[in-house]
Amino acid sequence: xxxxxxxxxxxxxxxxxxxxxxxxxxxxxxxxxxxxxxxxxxxxxxxxxxxxxxxxxxxxxxxxxxxxxxxxxxxxxxxxxxxxxxxxxxxxxxxxxxxxxxxxxx
Amino acid sequence: xxxxxxxxxxxxxxxxxxxxxxxxxxxxxxxxxxxxxxxxxxxxxxxxxxxxxxxxxxxxxxxxxxxxxxxxxxxxxxxxxxxxxxxxxxxxxxxxxxxxxxxxxxxxxxxxxxxxxxxxxxxxxxxxxxxxxxxxxxxxxxxxxxxxxxxxxxxxxxxxxxxxxxxxxxxxxxxxxxxxxxxxxxxxxxxxxxxxxxxxxxxxxxxxxxxxxxxxxxxxxxxxxxxxxxxxxxxxxxxxxxxxxxxxxxxxxxxxxxxxxxxxxxxxxxxxxxxxxxxxxxxxxxxxxxxxxxxxxxxxxxxxxxxxxxxxxxxxxxxxxxxxxxxxxxxxxxx
Numbered sequence: 001x002x003x004x005x006x007x008x009x010x011x012x013x014x015x016x017x018x019x020x021x022x023x024x025x026x027x028x029x030x031x032x033x034x035x036x037x038x039x040x041x042x043x044x045x046x047x048x049x050x051x052x053x054x055x056x057x058x059x060x061x062x063x064x065x066x067x068x069x070x071x072x073x074x075x076x077x078x079x080x081x082x083x084x085x086x087x088x089x090x091x092x093x094x095x096x097x098x099x100x101x102x103x104x105x106x
Numbered sequence: 107x108x109x110x111x112x113x114x115x116x117x118x119x120x121x122x123x124x125x126x127x128x129x130x131x132x133x134x135x136x137x138x139x140x141x142x143x144x145x146x147x148x149x150x151x152x153x154x155x156x157x158x159x160x161x162x163x164x165x166x167x168x169x170x171x172x173x174x175x176x177x178x179x180x181x182x183x184x185x186x187x188x189x190x191x192x193x194x195x196x197x198x199x200x201x202x203x204x205x206x207x208x209x210x211x212x213x214x215x216x217x218x219x220x221x222x223x224x225x226x227x228x229x230x231x232x233x234x235x236x237x238x239x240x241x242x243x244x245x246x247x248x249x250x251x252x253x254x255x256x257x258x259x260x261x262x263x264x265x266x267x268x269x270x271x272x273x274x275x276x277x278x279x280x281x282x283x284x285x286x287x288x289x290x291x292x293x294x295x296x297x298x299x300x301x302x303x304x305x306x307x308x309x310x311x312x313x314x315x316x317x318x319x320x321x322x323x324x325x326x327x328x329x330x331x332x333x334x335x336x337x338x339x340x341x342x343x344x345x346x347x348x349x350x351x352x353x354x355x356x357x358x359x360x361x362x363x364x365x366x367x368x369x370x371x372x373x374x375x376x377x378x379x380x381x382x383x384x385x386x387x388x389x390x391x392x393x394x395x396x397x398x399x400x401x402x403x404x405x406x407x408x409x410x411x412x413x414x415x416x417x418x419x420x421x422x423x424x425x426x427x428x429x430x431x432x433x434x435x436x437x438x439x440x441x
Contacts, residue, residue, distance in 0.1 A: 022316075022326045037326040102330050103313040104141070106304045106339045106377060 022081055022105065024061050026054060027094040038081060038097060052091055061095060063088065133157065136164045136285060137227060138303030148295025156289040156300065163288065166193050167281045169217070170227055179257075179266050180217070180274040187265040196284065196384070197277040198259045198266070204280075204388040205254045205363070207404060212392035213363025215254040217276035222248060223368065225345055225359040226276070233343075236350040239357060245366040248272070252363065279360070283338050283387025290336075290383075305338040305387055316432070318343075320375040320415055325433040328375070328415065332428055336383055340390035341375040342368075362395040371397030375415040379426065381408060398422060398441050414441075 026034040026046055034044055036056065043064065044054040051067040062078035066088055073088035079097055086095040130143045131153060140160060142153050168174045175194040182188050201214045220226050222240050256269035277284075282305045289300055290307040297310025306315060312334045316327035320343045331337075342358035346368075349355035357368040371394065378390040389408060393401030398414055402424050405412045411425040420439035423429050431438070 037324070039326070040322065102316040102327065104143070104299055104301050104306055105316040105318050105327050106301075106306050106337050 022102075023098045024054075024056055025096055025098050027096075029092045035098075046093060047091070052088070052093060054095055061097065062086070063095070066091065133160075135160045136282065136302065137168070138282060139301075140303070141301040142298075143301070144293065144296040144298035144309065146296035146298075148293070149298070152293040152296045155292040159289050159292060160285055160302075163193060163281065163285050166191050167197065167277050169276050169278075175266075176275060176277065179268070182268055182271075184268050184271045184273075187260075187263075187267045190264055190266050192264070193284075194266070195259065195261055195264060197280055198257065199261075200280050200284070200384045200388055201254060201275075201277065202259075204385065204392055207389075207407070208363075208392035208396060210254075210363045211369075211395040211400075212279070212388055213252060213254055213361075214275050214277055214279065215252045215257065215273065216361045216363050216366065217274035218248045218251055218272060219245065219361050219366050220276060220359070221274070223357065223359075223361065224347075225361070230345060230359075231347075233346060235347050236353070237347040237357065238350050249366050252366070254363075279340070279391040280384045280388045283336075283382075284384030286336065286338075287383030305336070305383060306333065307336045307383065308333050317375070317377050317413060319433055323433055323435065325435075328421075328433045328436070329413065329429055329431040331379070331413070331426060331430065333379060335380055336386060337377060337379045338383070338386050338390050339375060339377040340387075340394045342394065343374065360391055360394055364395075369395040371395060371401070372416050372418070373397060373401065373414060374417050375413075376401060377413045378405060379411040381410050386410065402441050 022038045024036045024038050025032055026044065028046065038056060038059055041057050046052045046054055053065040055062055055064040060078040060080050063073040063086060066073050068088055068090040073086055076086045079086055081097055133140045142156055144152055165171060166175050169176050171177060175190040178188050204212045221229055222244060224230060251270045251272040256273060257275060258267045282303045286300060286302045286305040286307045290309060293309050299309060299313055300307045312332050314330050315333045315337050316330045318339060319325060319328045320341050340360065342356060345359035347357045360369040362369045373394050376390045376393040378386045389404060393404055396404060398416060401414060402422065405424050413426055413429055414422045419436050421436050422439060422441045
């Protein structure tokens with residue numbers, strides 16, 4: 001129990017500290033399958049069958065389409081360079097914007 | 107379920123607590139995106155002061171806002187002495203200096219040509235638009251009205267007088283850098299960074315800053331370096347058109363004062379570090395027009411550091427040994 005609380009505190013800190021993220025990372029079943037620039041608008045067909053589409057648009061990332069039953073991921077707020085994660089448990093897909101090691105881009 | 111809800115409340119409270127100490131705000135002022143990323147007790151107050159100062163600078167230096175100094179100068183008749191603010195005088199001071207140092211390549215008085223090429227805020231269409239360039243005769247007709255010293259500036263009285271009514275000035279290549287430095291001075295009890303349209307000032311500890319990739323690429327940025335004070339980039343990808351008959355030909359928004367044509371020196375990006383904001387902004391622009399050798403010489407003359415990217419997939423550095431390349435499509439080359 002304590003371990004879980006500590007882990008959640010760690011997650012809270014990680015999410016709260018602002019970083020200049022600029023790369024969108026999409027993981028499927030724990031494996032990194034896409035690493036793309038946040039600055040380029042595009043649609044990503046994650047599974048290749050059109051059933052899970054991620055959209056990168058004007059610096060925001062969100063799930064456009066999903067075949068999961070509850071559609072939690074589709075309803076999640078878009079994530080931006082400040083941080084955040086979108087998760088789809090049934091599809092085992094995690095989308096995040098990496099906290100890269102740079103603070104800003106000139 | 108109750109225990110999970112409790113965990114969620116703890117997590118959300120912690121997130122809220124940690125987020126309160128720092129701010130990352132984005133605004134659109136001064137004709138560009140402004141990002142203020144400060145943390146510390148003085149962050150909120152500093153940010154308010156910054157917004158006020160930027161708004162004031164915009165009102166003075168904008169080419170389109172009614173009653174800005176620049177608009178009054180541009181609409182004045184020959185011989186008419188226009189009263190201007192200290193900020194405008196400062197712009198002219200830097201403009202004259204870099205105009206001379208770049209032998210005319212950098213020239214804020216080319217605004218009539220900027221408008222002819224449709225790169226002014228009011229005339230610009232979209233990036234990459236296909237255009238037919240203006241006729242050589244149209245360019246030649248305007249060049250006589252672009253000699254910077256035909257603006258007579260009385261620094262004592264604070265007035266600017268044009269020799270020809272057709273003359274127009276535009277401080278777009280200096281103002282953002284100057285603004286970044288001015289607002290940097292306003293920050294107290296806070297640390298972080300301020301980014302005014304790519305002109306970045308670091309407050310407090312050094313920051314690792316990425317150089318924007320000049321061309322579409324799988325890499326999010328071209329490379330990075332550690333910045334102690336300030337950094338700015340001028341590039342041919344910020345505002346540009348493509349030739350309607352030859353799409354490989356690009357016309358960028360930086361007009362070479364010596365020719366009246368967009369800079370075509372073989373460079374696509376120049377990043378300058380250190381020094382005062384307004385001058386660095388102007389020097390980066392000048393170097394883009396001057397080309398690798400003359401541009402590097404100008405940068406060295408001012409004791410600055412730089413990263414210069416060419417249109418042949420190579421890059422050079424000037425006093426910037428700490429630069430790390432990310433986009434492996436480019437190769438280091440000695441100038």
